[in-house]
Amino acid sequence: MTTDTTTKDTAAGAPAPGTVVLDARGVTMRFGGLTAVRDVDLTVRSGEIVGLIGPNGAGKTTFFNCLTGLYIPTEGEVRYKDKVLPPKSFKVTAAGIARTFQNIRLFANMTVLENVLVGRHTRTKEGFWSAVLRGPGFHKAEAASRARAMELLEFVGLAEKADQLARNLPYGEQRKLEIARALASEPGLLLLDEPTAGMNPQETRAAEELIFAIRDQGTAVLVIEHDMRFIFNLCDRVAVLVQGQKLIEGDPATVQGDERVIAAYIGEPLADDPGAAEVAEVEAAEAAAEAARSARATAPAAEETADADPRPETEAEADAPADAGATDAETEAQAQTEAEAPTDAAPGKENDR
Numbered sequence: 295m296t297t298d299t300t301t302k303d304t305a306a307g308a309p310a311p312g313t314v315v316l317d318a319r320g321v322t323m324r325f326g327g328l329t330a331v332r333d334v335d336l337t338v339r340s341g342e343i344v345g346l347i348g349p350n351g352a353g354k355t356t357f358f359n360c361l362t363g364l365y366i367p368t369e370g371e372v373r374y375k376d377k378v379l380p381p382k383s384f385k386v387t388a389a390g391i392a393r394t395f396q397n398i399r400l401f402a403n404m405t406v407l408e409n410v411l412v413g414r415h416t417r418t419k420e421g422f423w424s425a426v427l428r429g430p431g432f433h434k435a436e437a438a439s440r441a442r443a444m445e446l447l448e449f450v451g452l453a454e455k456a457d458q459l460a461r462n463l464p465y466g467e468q469r470k471l472e473i474a475r476a477l478a479s480e481p482g483l484l485l486l487d488e489p490t491a492g493m494n495p496q497e498t499r500a501a502e503e504l505i506f507a508i509r510d511q512g513t514a515v516l517v518i519e520h521d522m523r524f525i526f527n528l529c530d531r532v533a534v535l536v537q538g539q540k541l542i543e544g545d546p547a548t549v550q551g552d553e554r555v556i557a558a559y560i561g562e563p564l565a566d567d568p569g570a571a572e573v574a575e576v577e578a579a580e581a582a583a584e585a586a587r588s589a590r591a592t593a594p595a596a597e598e599t600a601d602a603d604p605r606p607e608t609e610a611e612a613d614a615p616a617d618a619g620a621t622d623a624e625t626e627a628q629a630q631t632e633a634e635a636p637t638d639a640a641p642g643k644e645n646d647r
């Protein structure tokens with residue numbers, strides 16, 4: 295089992311509120327031809343809860359992975375408390391950034407307490423021989439580590455379940471345990487990837503309270519979440535990623551009211567995104583097709599109007615107002631004249647014009 299020599303209070307080691315703890319500059323991550331994250335800047339300050347939102351596939355988790363050493367950004371730099379982060383996740387954790395995952399990653403067959411103790415390994419100073427020989431230093435460190443782990447379980451509300459197997463916890467409590475395990479490394483910055491996924495409204499509310507408490511203890515929080523109500527209620531600042539790029543960043547009210555954010559969520563592309571030319575081409579083709587369809591739709595209508603009276607014009611004219619006052623005798627005389635006209639006079643020709 296891991297041992298511990300540092301039961302430090304999180305708040306005690308926290309920098310003054312407002313100090314930049316995370317500073318990501320120009321972070322770009324490419325996978326072959328796909329740019330999942332493009333030139334993203336983001337800062338998180340001590341005492342802040344910052345939200346990272348965006349539609350599916352926007353690059354949020356990839357960006358998280360760039361912050362935690364799982365990915366080495368293709369371009370850009372990530373600093374934690376003014377130091378460039380090492381490109382290894384365990385070193386990033388040791389530096390002070392901890393995270394939870396979108397898909398819960400607990401040790402299912404270990405107890406709740408053991409899971410938290412595992413999370414303390416980056417704060418353990420006792421070496422291999424100390425563990426093997428189990429001298430006084432080892433026992434002292436182990437007791438301190440257990441005490442801190444129990445404190446954390448108390449903090450997240452799982453102390454009474456310390457001896458249960460992690461796999462027997464309900465889903466919401468497994469998420470809490472993940473948070474407790476992340477906190478066990480005494481981070482200055484906690485990254486939460488969809489912490490309320492699969493939670494019911496009561497569990498979501500409890501998660502919100504827990505995150506506020508974490509922030510109040512001095513750990514800055516960066517959280518990815520799809521639940522907008524949760525995020526706008528929770529965060530001091532929200533950044534929106536769309537197609538790998540940061541679209542907007544601001545306080546919840548500003549972001550919530552931004553039309554571009556709504557458009558992004560219902561699928562409209564960025565105005566100057568890399569695919570804009572292709573999108574414009576498709577839109578132009580669609581507009582041309584629509585215009586052609588409309589033209590076809592109005593053409594038969596015009597023909598229909600012309601054909602509204604199927605009788606030959608001569609007959610139609612007989613009904614014209616000019617003729618309305620003609621007496622039967624006059625009509626008869628006219629008919630007679632026409633009947634007597636020479637055949638080569640092409641009767642009815644005039645009416646054909």
Ligand SMILES: Nc1ncnc2c1ncn2[C@@H]1O[C@H](COP(=O)(O)OP(=O)(O)OP(=O)(O)O)[C@@H](O)[C@H]1O
Pocket residue numbers: 325328329330348349350351352353354355356357
């Ligand atoms: N290891 C990888 N190799 C190749 N492409 C990847 C890899 N990881 C992510 N991507 C791609 O990068 C893009 C961004 O994915 P990412 O998971 O970061 O988005 P997301 O915003 O977290 O999405 P969601 O909200 O659905 O979790 C997607 O197109 C995804 O398919």
